[in-house]
Amino acid sequence: MYAPRFYRRWIKDSDLVSFNVVVKQTDLYIRAQRNLKDKALKSVLKHRTTLETYIEHHPLFLSTLEPYQCEVEAPAIVKEMSWASQVAGTGPIAAIAGAIAEAVGRDLLPFSPEVIVENGGDIFLKTVKKRLVGIYAGESPFTGKIALQVKPKETPLGICTSSATIGHSLSLGSADAVVALSPSTSLADAIATAIGNMVKSMDDIPRAIEKAQSIEGLQGIVIIKGDKIGIWGKVKILPLG
Numbered sequence: 001m002y003a004p005r006f007y008r009r010w011i012k013d014s015d016l017v018s019f020n021v022v023v024k025q026t027d028l029y030i031r032a033q034r035n036l037k038d039k040a041l042k043s044v045l046k047h048r049t050t051l052e053t054y055i056e057h058h059p060l061f062l063s064t065l066e067p068y069q070c071e072v073e074a075p076a077i078v079k080e081m082s083w084a085s086q087v088a089g090t091g092p093i094a095a096i097a098g099a100i101a102e103a104v105g106r107d108l109l110p111f112s113p114e115v116i117v118e119n120g121g122d123i124f125l126k127t128v129k130k131r132l133v134g135i136y137a138g139e140s141p142f143t144g145k146i147a148l149q150v151k152p153k154e155t156p157l158g159i160c161t162s163s164a165t166i167g168h169s170l171s172l173g174s175a176d177a178v179v180a181l182s183p184s185t186s187l188a189d190a191i192a193t194a195i196g197n198m199v200k201s202m203d204d205i206p207r208a209i210e211k212a213q214s215i216e217g218l219q220g221i222v223i224i225k226g227d228k229i230g231i232w233g234k235v236k237i238l239p240l241g
Contacts, residue, residue: 016114023048026100028119032112043107047100050075065091077103080186087217088190097122098160098189105156105185122160122192124185128152133159134240137177137224148179148222149236157219158185162196175199179222180212181235187217199223205230 016031021040026048030040054075055062061070061078067089070082077099084095097119105117105124116131117124123133132147150157162178178196182188191212198208202225209230212221220233231237 016116021104026119028101028104028117030104030108030118031114031116032108033114034112036108036111039111040104040108043104044100046107047077047103050077051096054078061092063091068092080184081190084184084186084190087187087215088194090190090194092190094193095186095190098124098158098185098187102156102158102185121163122158122185122189124156124158125150126156132238132240135177135179135222135224136161138163140176140224141227142176142224142229145240146237147240148181149238154219154234156183158182158188160185160188160192162192174201175223175225177222177224178208180218181220181233182218184217191215191218191221195221195223199225202226202228 016033017035018031019035019037021028021030021037021044023044026044028040028044061068067086068082068091070078081092081095081099085092101117101119101122101124105115105126108115109126114128115126125131127150129152131150133150134144134147135142137143148159160180163176175196178192178199180188180192180195182191195208195212198204198211205223205225205228208223209232212218212232218233220235222235223230
């Protein structure tokens with residue numbers, strides 16, 4: 001089922017060129033210093049074909065909700081997703097949106113020093129100036145009111161969001177938004193899912209923050225449930241006004 005990406009209209013900066021690439025379930029909103037749509041499409045097709053071919057021969061990779069151990073000779077994107085699943089304690093598909101966002105973003109970096117790839121709320125970001133990344137958290141009063149500030153030296157960076165109240169991704173919790181930051185966009189995606197699964201009420205936020213602190217490779221996390229927010233790590237939140 002397609003979920004309209006209406007939050008993309010919130011982006012107000014005009015110094016980068018924006019374009020979309022859609023292939024089956026992959027719906028990318030990309031910003032770069034020039035239009036790289038053809039190169040991005042080629043990249044998406046390459047990485048999707050790699051994953052589809054692997055899944056055809058290893059169907060468990062697609063269906064399992066448990067950490068996955070792939071073969072030594074597996075493709076790089078499969079290895080990245082498998083590693084993320086083991087660190088986060090999720091199935092490898094919990095990392096797919098982040099994995100594709102980063103793979104495409106890195107393919108585009110030789111052609112643009114700044115690249116932002118957003119894939120259903122999961123972002124790969126490489127920037128040469130400070131950027132604000134708005135947080136969308138459904139009906140929470142924080143929606144549209146706060147943003148993450150990201151500095152160039154902190155990128156490339158993965159910023160991934162899991163929500164039980166918006167979108168169609170599987171979440172076993174009820175958080176309005178869990179935003180995870182990591183140099184690995186695959187890992188950020190899987191961790192956002194794992195931490196999101198823990199948050200079933202506002203009272204779960206401290207326990208989820210404690211869990212996040214123990215995950216190697218995670219730089220920071222934001223957890224939103226209703227009018228409550230928990231923040232840990234290298235995270236700078238600014239008000240949007």
